[in-house]
Amino acid sequence: MIGWLYQKIFIAIVYDGSAYDVRVVTQKQKKLINKQSKHYEGDSALNDTLSFVRKQTEESPLHYVALLNPSPHQGALAECFSRENNYLLNGSKTVCRNNKWTLYTSERKLEELQKEFAPVGLDFIFSPFSIIERFFADKITGGLALYALALKDSFSIGFFEEGKLEFAHHYPMHQNSVSMIVEEGGNPAGFSLGVEEEEERDKGISLDDIESLDDLDIIDELDDLSDIEDLDALEEIVEFSDDAPTSIEKHASAPHADEVKGELDRFNDDYARFELIEKTLSDFYAGEQCKNRFVETVYIADAYGSGTDLKRYLEEELFLNVLIRRIDIVDEVISLTIDEEEGL
16 A cells, blocks of 8 residues: 555666666656666765665655675575585575575675665665576577676676576676686586685685686787887978878877777777686586587677677687677666565
């Protein structure tokens, strides 16, 4: 009854690329009343986000705040873990999805997020793999294929066949530390949990001990510049030719530094994601879960705005069929929130 009296406010928060994107959707009796978006970055980004969200929640007692899990210490496994074998994911919070597969994340990181957003309260914290499942709902019920979600700060890869998760890994991006490739563990499920054991295997796996990933930025070899001829040695320099562009024209035609940097970042990230897909495919084929199956198709949800080079790499180097869909990641979190609220 209360739903007929008050508006419902759905709020999605996505932290990616050192910035917060917030979207607010207001409904009454399932009809859209209002929709607004905010983008915050810089030192005050979190406080600005919390302040804005708090004002929105004051508009109605029926409000739901959802966050896309930004933790690097998370992933998914291709079976539901019972209490008896949950020791394999020691130090983690697990959720069984559709009685088929498991989402997991570091319990400590989850507590940190709850404290960080305590001023507004979090009703839902969604996994990137839940986004993949919903966004490609029209595809995952088919044959075996690789699905990925590309954000600025992370890259999530999952293999689905007939709606069931077969293999998955979540990779943070742009981290300048130890190893890029996490060694495979010997867990009974046959999957890499993306974790390192510091103690004996029978003591379980702590997600807080996951090793960080290397920065995969490409360092191109520079040509030797010593052979460039001295420009002063040129015989003729036309300083005032009528055909010469003016300084304004030169500035307008020359690429700006930030544009060039953006293009280089996208190129580097595309190549890094190509390597991650290549590595994950190798892990899948080497494991027991492969069962002599081969992946021919890759579906990528691109929230970053790149993808052209990545598609070319995958098609030319790995001979895969590639489909890239642009995704509004904040809208997808909103949609998941609405779905979850309806199921309450």
